[in-house]
Amino acid sequence: MTARPVPHAHTVRSRRAPRLTVLASLVALGAVVLTGCSEDAEEPAGTGEPVVVKVTLTDDTISPVGEVVKVKPGEPVSVEITADHAGELHVHSNPEQSLAFEDGTVTREVTIDTPGSVDVESHDPATTVFRLQVQ
Ligand SMILES: [Cu+2]
Numbered sequence: 001m002t003a004r005p006v007p008h009a010h011t012v013r014s015r016r017a018p019r020l021t022v023l024a025s026l027v028a029l030g031a032v033v034l035t036g037c038s039e040d041a042e043e044p045a046g047t048g049e050p051v052v053v054k055v056t057l058t059d060d061t062i063s064p065v066g067e068v069v070k071v072k073p074g075e076p077v078s079v080e081i082t083a084d085h086a087g088e089l090h091v092h093s094n095p096e097q098s099l100a101f102e103d104g105t106v107t108r109e110v111t112i113d114t115p116g117s118v119d120v121e122s123h124d125p126a127t128t129v130f131r132l133q134v135q
Helices: 005-039
Strands: 051-057 067-071 077-083 087-091 097-101 104-110 116-123 126-134
Touching: 051 067, 051 126, 077 087, 077 097, 097 104
Parallel strands: 051 077, 067 126
Antiparallel strands: 077 104, 087 097, 087 116, 116 126
């Protein structure tokens, strides 16, 4: 009976400490994220700036090939397609989508609402141009 108040007091103390630690790490994390944003202006990370993927398709060149692009669910992605012929890119989302392009430069928007990986392919020739990693 006499020993009970001591462990109880310890419990109260140890419950308070982790909370303060979590708060401190959140503040530290916030500082890191803010610093990262101002230094890495070229890499939008869901901060309201649109994600832009530039694609070039000519008769013998496709660029990029297999590039991984990270986006958040529901975040619009602008795909800027420059080509010397008409065609379409195939978006392996559910339901599937296609991005039609023509000779010249067009911009098509894709938004994926469900987390996961979505390949964007050229079928002629068969190439994964880029992969949207939605998370
Ligand atoms: Cu396909």
